[in-house]
C-alpha cells in the first residue's frame with residue numbers, strides 16, 4: 339500500500355531513541371553468508387527494513403534457507419541450487435550485486451542482472467569486475483546480465499581500486515576469503531561497515547587483516563562455516579536523529595550511537611554550535627541557538643558521509659549565513675534541493691556545490707522523496723517548518739529507516755503515516771491507524 343507522511347512542524351522533541359542495526363553492514367553480511375558451507379549463520383540486530391527482505395529473497399532464490407524473526411536472520415547455506423540473481427530482485431536494490439563475489443568464490447560461477455544506475459548517479463561496477471578478473475574470473479556481459487566464471491578456485495591477487503568503493507571492497511574481500519593465496523586490496527574503502535563485514539568473515543574462518551585501513555590483506559582459506567554475529571548500529575540512522583534534535587532545538591539521547599563512527603558528523607554539528615555529549619551507550623544532542631553556517635564536502639570515510647549530506651543540508655537551512663555543501667562521491671545527489679525549494683528554502687546548485695542560504699523560515703509544502711536520504715532530509719526539514727508538510731515516495735525512506743514516523747512521534751513530533759488513497763477527508767483520516775507496519779515484500 340502506498341503511504342505518505344504528514345508532518346506538522348514546530349514541535350519540540352525529547353527523550354531517547356534507539357538506533358537499529360546498520361543497513362549497509364547487514365546487507366553485505368547476509369551476502370557473505372553464502373560462503374558458509376557448514377553450519378548456520380545467526381545474524382543479530384538485522385533491522386526490519388525492505389532492503390533486508392530483498393537480500394533475504396535473493397539468497398532464497400539461490401536455494402539458501404533463511405529464517406528472519408525478531409531482528410535475527412538464520413542462514414543455512416549448505417546447499418546452493420542456482421547461481422543466478424534475477425533482474426526482478428537486483429532492480430529493487432543495487433546491493434543485491436554483493437552476492438556476485440561470494441557466489442563466484444563458492445560455486446565458481448555467478449550470473450547477476452546488471453544493477454544499472456539510480457537516482458543519485460550512474461554507479462558503475464567496473465571496480466568490482468576488475469577485482470574478480472584479477473583473481474582469474476572471466477566476465478561476460480549480455481542480455482542485461484553479467485556472468486562471471488572461474489575454472490577451479492579464484493587466485494589471490496593485488497587489486498588497486500581507482501576509487502575507494504565500498505561495494506567493490508566488500509565484493510572483492512568476500513571473493514578473496516575463499517580464494518587460493520593472498521589478495522591485497524589497495525585504496526580500499528575504510529567505512530565501519532567494511533570492518534563489520536571483515537569481523538563476520540573472520541568469525542566464519544576467514545583470514546582478513548587491515549579492514550578499516552586503505553590496505554586490506556586477505557589470506558584465502560579453503561572452507562568457511564556459518565557464524566554468529568551482531569551487526570553494528572546504523573551511523574546514518576543515528577546521524578539523522580542527531581539532526582532531528584538540532585533542527586527542532588531539542589534535547590535527545592541517541593541510544594546505541596557509536597561516537598567513533600560518527601566523528602565527521604559530530605564535528606560538523608559542533609562547528610555549527612550543536613552541543614554533543616558522548617558516553618559509552620550513546621550520544622546526547624542539544625542546541626544553543628543560533629546555529630552557525632559551515633561548509634562541508636562529502637568524502638569516503640573518515641570524511642563526511644554522502645549518506646548524511648541531504649540531512650545536514652536541512653539543518654544548514656536554519657543556520658545564520660551561507661554554507662557551501664560540496665558532493666564529491668555521487669554526481670547527482672542534490673535531488674532534495676528542488677523539494678526543499680518548495681518549502682521556502684534558499685539554495686542554489688552550482689555544479690557539485692550547493693550554496694545554502696540559511697535563515698528564511700521553512701514553510702510546509704507537498705514534497706516527494708526522490709531517494710532514501712533525500713526523503714529523510716525532507717522529514718527533518720518538515721519538523722522545523724511552519725504548517726503541514728506532506729511527503730510522498732516514502733517507500734524510499736522505508737529502505738533505510740525502521741518506523742521513522744513512529745520513532746519521531748514517540749519523541750513528541752506531530753507526524754503521521756497515512757495510506758495515499760484515502761487521505762483526502764478529515765473523517766477518514768481519524769479512523770486510520772497512525773502507523774502501518776513496515777511494508778512486506780512477501
Ligand SMILES: CC(=O)N[C@H]1[C@@H](OP(=O)(O)OP(=O)(O)OC[C@H]2O[C@@H](n3ccc(=O)[nH]c3=O)[C@H](O)[C@@H]2O)O[C@H](CO)[C@@H](O)[C@@H]1O
Nearest residue numbers: 362433461462463464465466501503504505506645667668
Ligand atoms: C549498500 C551500501 O553500502 N551502500 C552505500 C555504499 O554504496 P556503494 O558501495 O554502491 O558506493 P561506492 O562506494 O561503490 O561508490 C562510491 C563512488 O564510486 C563509484 N564507483 C563505484 C564502484 C565502481 O565499480 N566504480 C565506480 O566508479 C560510484 O559511482 C560512486 O561515485 O557506499 C556509498 C558511499 O559511501 C553509500 O552512499 C551507500 O549508502
Ligand SMILES: C=C(OP(=O)(O)O)C(=O)O
Nearest residue numbers: 362432433645710711738
Ligand atoms: C545510497 C544508499 O543506499 P544504496 O547504496 O543501497 O542505494 C544509502 O544508504 O543512502
